[in-house]
Amino acid sequence: MNESKIPARYARALFLTGKEKGILKMLSDEIQILSEFFENTPAIIPWLRSPAISAEEKKDVLRKQFESNLSETSLKFIGLVITKKRERYFQEIFRFFIQLYKAEAGIKTLVLTTAAPIDDTTMQKLNLWYQQKDKPPHELVTRVKPSIIGGFMLQIDDILYDASVSNELALLKKELTKQVREEATTKHRP
Numbered sequence: 001m002n003e004s005k006i007p008a009r010y011a012r013a014l015f016l017t018g019k020e021k022g023i024l025k026m027l028s029d030e031i032q033i034l035s036e037f038f039e040n041t042p043a044i045i046p047w048l049r050s051p052a053i054s055a056e057e058k059k060d061v062l063r064k065q066f067e068s069n070l071s072e073t074s075l076k077f078i079g080l081v082i083t084k085k086r087e088r089y090f091q092e093i094f095r096f097f098i099q100l101y102k103a104e105a106g107i108k109t110l111v112l113t114t115a116a117p118i119d120d121t122t123m124q125k126l127n128l129w130y131q132q133k134d135k136p137p138h139e140l141v142t143r144v145k146p147s148i149i150g151g152f153m154l155q156i157d158d159i160l161y162d163a164s165v166s167n168e169l170a171l172l173k174k175e176l177t178k179q180v181r182e183e184a185t186t187k188h189r190p
Contacts, residue, residue, distance in 0.1 A: 011096030028101040035094040048087040108138040113153040
């Protein structure tokens with residue numbers, strides 16, 4: 001089986017289970033908890049991959065870690081993934097599941113990139129602006145990228161609004177280069 005299809009199949013199975021049982025939103029919240037745990041606990045991946053630790057021990061440890069935060073459906077899903085020796089795919093499974101849920105719920109992801117971190121007031125204003133446009137539910141993700149120098153870049157799906165200083169400088173350079181070439185061409189004509 002193609003390795004890249006494995007996480008998608010598991011995510012889709014959990015998604016369909018949640019949809020069938022009417023607990024999709026709850027599962028999404030729980031998968032978000034798991035995703036953040038795995039992201040913030042890098043030592044968990046090598047531990048899960050260790051052949052020296054039995055599948056039962058892995059399931060017991062994760063059950064104890066999450067039994068107060070997760071439903072029985074999520075706990076059984078974790079156990080199934082471990083039983084099938086697919087634990088190395090957890091993070092990808094979570095990512096695929098979240099994508100499926102967002103598509104189902106019509107949630108757009110707005111990615112705001114700035115040269116420096118933005119404050120909560122600015123984030124609230126951006127959220128309010130997007131909501132006032134009668135846009136679908138959304139989540140705002142912020143990234144800091146000093147190389148854009150200033151301004152911002154806002155990506156909504158496949159559309160990128162680039163109001164960064166680095167982009168303006170690149171456009172200015174392109175225009176100046178074009179003008180210099182045109183001038184050089186007209187000077188050399190007889």
